[in-house]
Amino acid sequence: MEQRISLVTLGVTDVARAKAFYEQLGWRGQEVEETVFFQAGGLALVLWSRDKLAADAGISDPGTGGFGGMTLAQNVRSRSEVDELMAAATNAGAEVTQPARETFYGGYAGCFADPDGHVWEIAWNPGFPLGPDGALTVPDFNAAA
């Protein structure tokens, strides 16, 4: 298996509502057959009916909300950008689940849940370099130790 992810799909109860939320945050994508595709670096973030997603995956959906033990994060370039993005998400209707705060690794981060309960962490982590296009590189922890 190659070490990469092609799609991250968010199951949603209302595609139009979810699309509006991400668009308010500045995302731009394409909708086709009630599915929204946002290009995000070398992968796509996809919004699709949660019912269809579960059926397609061949699993039963406990229907207990957005947390199944998987979260997303976006690392940003400064502390102030964390605050700005958390405010923008709140304005777009997100629920702040963890207000931005200092982290144990010397960074600064907060978390919000989108309208379907999917959790995003917004983090400034000086130990994880970001490229000009935002690509993240995992540092060499042995070299840093």
Next chain:
Amino acid sequence: MEQRISLVTLGVTDVARAKAFYEQLGWRGQEVEETVFFQAGGLALVLWSRDKLAADAGISDPGTGGFGGMTLAQNVRSRSEVDELMAAATNAGAEVTQPARETFYGGYAGCFADPDGHVWEIAWNPGFPLGPDGALTVPDFNAAA
């Protein structure tokens, strides 16, 4: 908000078990403070304690398994690669939730759940081009129509 994902974090009940599963599939990463980081293109796939992940995000975990409405996919370059990867995942201990089959969009795909119930779709989709490094590009659906 920039249109990108920096981390996808999988909450797991046993980091060593989850790490062994992904390593058997060929992933190589770094473990630091009971957290495993796999570089995956311009982002990192992270394995971390589900309890810590929920606490860090400031949410309560319904604890109902791996499906919270978010799934991952890896697109591959051929039908046969789908079969090979589904077989490799099965050998590594994954549960096949959807055997590989023809899809409505003219591709071929199957799904498995990792030991913590996180769902991966393995898909061959001739309509979504992959670069030499596996980066996926969302096609222009208007141009294709």
